Amino acid sequence: MTIEPRVLTSPALDSATAAAHLRAELALDVDPDDLIRDLTADTQRGYVVVETRAPEAFASARIPGAINLPYRDLTPESVSNLDRSLVYVCYCESIHCNAATKGALKLAEFGFKVKRLSGGITAWQAAGYPVDRDTLALSLTSAPTPRCAC
Template sequence: MTTEPRALTFPALDSATAAAHLRAELALEVDPDDLVRDLTSGAQQGYVVVETRAPEAFASARIPGAINLPYRDMTAESVSGLDRELVYICYCESIHCNAATKGALKLAELGFKVKRLSGGITAWQAAGYPVERDALPSAYTPAPAPRCAC
């Protein structure tokens, strides 16, 4: 008795359709390695890195040079000063958090060009890439927060 492979339950797309889909996927995503190479070489013209979680998460660890635009606070007014010619690369905690998706969606709906960083700050740090942190007072004790801090 032969069994059909589960991996082929849904047949693969023809190469042209697959290429179009994958190209579109890459048009919406950036991986941490490409981003860190840009940051270390100074080739970051044309985009801004955006932390879409709460200010507390931004303060605790962020990608160098990122700005904080919590997705929950995004409105036409709050983003009115952003340059519409730039691409906004949104990130959040990890693949288990969708704050980057929510932030990118809000920005896109407001007319901005967007991408997401694959894996968020968790993938960034797991790769050993640098982060910036705000200095905390020595008596500071953080309050418990949701794990994804969005």
């Protein structure tokens, strides 16, 4: 009796379909390495990095230069002053949080171009990349750091 590999239980896509799917994934996702290269080379043009978690999470640790747009608070009115020519790169806590997806979805529904940062702030910090913190958040060392905060 021949045992079929589990990996091939569902057949692989033909190359053209696979390429289209993977191209679409890359159109939606950014990885921390590409983002840090832009930040350190000062080539961050055409996009804004957006923290989509709550303000307390933003205060405790954020990607330098990021703005805070908590997904729960996004309305057409709250984003009316944003530049529609830019791409908004949304991030949240990690792959276990979907605040970036929820924020990117709302922004896309409001007519903005969006991407997501793969792995969120957790992947960013795991790679050893810098974070900014509010002074007040630094003084609250006894308080636990907000995790998902969405």
